[in-house]
Amino acid sequence: MPDTASDTAPGSALGDDLQARAAALLRSTANDLKRNDRDAEADLSLAPGAFAEYTSGRRPVTWELIERAARVWPVNERDLLPVRDDAPTGVRVCRAKESAATSRVIERGGGPYYEYRDTAMSRLSSYRPEWIRMLRTVDDDEPGNPAVEWNKGHLLYQFTYFVGPVNYYHEWEGVRHCVPMTTGDSVWGLPFGPHSFAARSDAEPAYILALTYGGDLTGDAQREIAALGTDAAGDLALPSGADGALLASFLRARAMSEGELARRSGLSPDRVHTLCTGAGRAEWSELAALAPALGVPVRELLAPSTRARDGVRVRKGADVRRWTYPDARRPSYRIAELAGDPLHPHTSALEVEVLTGEEGPPLTTHQHQYAYVLGDAPVTASWTRDGRSHSERLEPGDSAYAVPGVPLSLAAPEGGAAPRLLLLRIRGAVTPDVRFALGAMAADGIDRYVAEDRLWY
Ligand SMILES: [Fe+2]
Structure with missing residues (x-):
């Protein structure tokens, strides 16, 4: 951009x-x-x-x-x-024609494979969002199709939104998969899983919004771990859902024995040992006893679990949850919940339909926000920052980045089909x-x- x-x-x-x-x-x-x-x-x-x-x-x-x-x-x-700070007004807009000016063809296997275009990015956040058109067409859904060129996977998390007949290919632990996707489908993927995309038809648009982001994996954490080395990183890694590993690491951090924790918490030494080794999971009442015994909040003793299967979470547009916002009686927006994972509770991928011509209530969040205008209808985005009001008309294909806390209101400036936006909200370093x-x-x-x-x- x-x-x-x-x-x-x-x-x-x-x-x-x-x-x-x-x-x-x-x-x-x-x-x-x-x-x-x-x-x-x-x-x-x-x-x-x-x-x-x-x-x-x-x-x-x-x-x-x-x-x-x-x-x-x-x-x-x-x-x-x-x-x-490249978003001093709170929002940084990238017009469709600015995106088009960054167009470049990426070759794979000696031939054109993707057309890439940048969309809205900011130095304030770790998004690397690309519009990507599939230049390779396949006529089956076989993961082993030789026309499909694979990458080696990458560090950045990837949320992908699909438009048109696109096959999504992903590999996890040596096994390759193909999922036929269509408009409204989405997927969230863990780092370093090899993947690819191809069109099932060249008669209609087939592209994706590949919204990669580092979240808290890039930046200071990566620099610190790069200096500490691979062994240290392996020791620091906590398995998904491993409450026992969390408890054991607090004991080591406090140089406290299992016996001392048992004495302080009132749990039996055997039970503390079972919990620390991960052979059993603590009941709520036990967590309520262990947390004050260690002097930590209960949430620190609860490990998040990924629900990714084969490294990804696929959401088909036909199956997603939809609701109106702020409430059913005076709906300004219709929201659809796209792919995400409990491992990232502060990432939200949403499709937003703007239902009225009046400015809706602000979609304010603690997260950084990325928006891309889907479909054919323009949308008006309005916000205030430092006491100044701003408004931009966003056309289809335009994208925007908004800093955390910006009260972004959306309206449909024209009648007809409701404007649709893709929103990807992520937590930054805060x-x-x-x-x-x-x-x-x-x-x-x-x-x-x-x-x-x-x-x-
Ligand atoms: Fe990717």
């Missing part, structure tokens, strides 16, 4: 906004290391008064300064680099733990967390 003029090229001076956040990070880092201005100036070989100029934003933070700090202090360059921590901060804590501007003592 083309960048807007407000974007800053790598290597150039940071923009004003970015500069202010870089200044706050530098102050915050010096605070964490218990360096006042004079100490920081000595460490970083700066002239007296220079550190305050950097942390107040009067002097721009340079890459050279960041490198020097990373050499002298036990921090990473990354810790001092703010993210770029986990529930972070949200609870924000909620527990002292009065001016959130302001300082967002932009630390002072010495901490």
